Amino acid sequence: MTDTQDRFSEEAQTWTVRGTDAPDLDRGVAAIRGVVQTLPLRPGVYRMIDAAGDVLYVGKARTLKNRVTNYTQVARLPRRLQRMVAQTRSMEIVTTNSEAEALLLEAQLIKRYRPPYNVLLRDDKSFPFILLRADHDFPRISKHRGARMARGSYYGPFASAGAVNATLNALQKIFLLRSCTDSFFANRDRPCLLYQIKRCSAPCVGRIDAAAYAELVADARGFLSGRSQEVQKKLAEAMTAAAEAMDFETAAVLRDRLKALTFIQGNQAINAATGPGAATSDADVIAMATDGGAMCVQIFFIRGGQNWGHRSFFPGHTDGVDEAEVLQSFLAQLYEELPPPRELLLDRALPEAALLAEALGEKAGRKVAIRHAQRGPARRLVEQAQRNAEEAIQRRRAETTTQGKLLRELADIFELDSPPSRIEIYDNSHIQGTNALGAMVVAGPEGFQKGQYRKFNMKDESITPGDDFAMMKAMLHRRFARLEAQDPDREGGNWPDLCLIDGGKGQVAAVMAALAELGVDVAVVGVAKGPDRNAGREIFHLPSGRELTLPPNAPVLFYLQRLRDEAHRFAIGAHRAKRAKSLTQSPLDEVPGIGPARKKALLMHFGTSRAVKGATLADLERAPGISSQMALAIWQHFHPNG
DSSP states (O other), rough: OOOOHHOOOOTTOEEEEESSOOHHHHHHHHHHHHHTOOSSSOEEHHHHHTSSOOOOEEEEEHHHHHHHHHHGGGGGGGGHHHHHHHOEEEEEEEOOOHHHOOOOOOOOHHHHHHHHHHSOOOOOOOHHHHEOOSSSSSEEEEEEOOOOEEEEEEEOOSHHHHHHHHHHHHHHHOOOOSSOHHHHHHSSSSOHHHHHHSSSOOGGTSSSOHHHHHHHHHHHHHHHOHHHHHHHHHHHHHHHHHHHHHHHHHHHHHHHHHHHHHHHHHHOOOOOSTTTTOOSSSSEEEEEEEEEEEEEEEEEHHHHHHHHEEEOOOOBBBBTTOHHHHHHHHHHHHHHHHHOOEEEEESSSTTTTHHHHHHHHHTTTSOOOEEEESSHHHHHHHHHHHHHHHHHHHHHHHHHHHHHHHHHHHHHTTTTTSSSEEEEEEEEEEEEEEEEEEEEEEEETTOOOOOOOOEEEEEOOHHHTTOHHHHHHHHHHHHHHHHHHOOTTSSSSOOOOOEEEOOOOOHHHHHHHHHHHHOOOEEEEEEEGGGGOOOTTOOEEESSSOOOOTTTHHHHEEEEEHHHHEEEEEEEEHHHHHHHHHHHHOOOGGTTOOOHHHHHHHHHHSHHHHHHOOOOOOHHHTTTTTHHHHHHHHHHHHHTTT
16 A cells, blocks of 8 residues: 555555557457456546556546446547547556545645646646744744745745745834844844844844744734734834833834835735625635636635735646636645635636535645635625736737747748647756766747756766767767657657757767667757857757858747756756765765764764775774674775775
């Protein structure tokens, strides 16, 4: 039983049935029928698997046997699902205790496997939160992304880094909470600049005691939780009292804090009036727009009566799928990552709204309501989201039209059969041959596909350090050898229509040699910087030996420069990360059985890893925490010939 199955059901069972050697559709139906015979009448999740072992589709069912049986009645299936059945060669089944559990597991598996026949949440960006730590006498407030490992309160999500940064700046002015790291805090002997510009109360040097700082923290929690009116009233009363006591300096500070609070309320306030049909103070407002087959979902994040930004999403794999079904699948995947709010305000009814609400409530540990907003303030919020969705999809269509024109020009310039739908750009990075690394980025009609980026560590000892030609040849050979093995019929959508190589004739010749060895035919173009390495004077090298230059102001040239620069950025970033990691590595890391504790003990005893390497067996045995057996293993590692 896998970890995923354990998470959702202690009674989960998994099995696999392989298909027979029949024609495509018959083989798919035969594989599914073989599974149906063993299925129980209970809820669960099923995965359709193709001949290569890749997941084609993930689905959930209230009754597995009945749901999966539907796939054997091919004539009743839409064309999209008929193609899926034809590719199916096996299935994997996980039973769950309830349909709500199945819905949560389905969303998790879709995000993990990204199957081609599921609606996909096409956004690889995490959402930022505000973190107010709870593991220090003087809690820190900061922006946070990723796993929530630190102890404290998380407020969000915010739609963008800009939204969270603006809120943090205002919070610093209002509540004067520290934003520095614990190590910085512990080593201060005088206030930093933030204290001077009245954005911190300087608890690091005792300018405020723990009780007063705790009161600021409590006010910040109240504000972030939606009790901003209480905080505003408290600040106003304190300012009035200070003015009456003739303490005008304190009154001025409180006035500035009150002004900052009023500013952020004016920018973020959302009607949170109570009563029938009223908007809620803790909700996500969600609307969908469609245009020519494209779909856009717009979300406004409202927490504590404040608008924390909005974001547009463009779900993928939506052809032939009902709009309500797309929205429901999208929401299940979105809240697999995000904590759901107390209420979702939608522009339409969902076919399984009650089930989705139950699943999200189970995940959140409290009730989650899903409401089709039809009147009152809630309806006005949904209409605002609807307008934003329509505008976003129009902008997207305009951008796609421009992108399509550029790709058509690209096909004309490089004599391709059709506009490329997948472009792979290759670059490598090293410093005098050290920490050599190759990089591939991918672009298409909808921009860069960051989930498809790849890094190639250059460990081949036959490559002379610093030989760019050999590195490029090795990288392309590895890439296309694997692609040829995984998808020889070029049906998986992972074969490029055009390969752009960062380099000139030498790099192009090396790449063509690698492709010739594999018998692969792919369009290749080298992008070399022109005279004096000036942008705008690039020379494009074709395998035939032909060279091209483009007008300096041509839009297609700017597009090619963006592709080249993105590959360069990715390669440089990966190289720097690899180099930084190598700086902290030690020969002791390669010794089996040596973890952080033993490594620290050896370095504390001997001083350096070189001293450990040169130590005798008797010296190693005298090191604290090192047994005789471990000492022998260390000595034999550094003296293999004894």
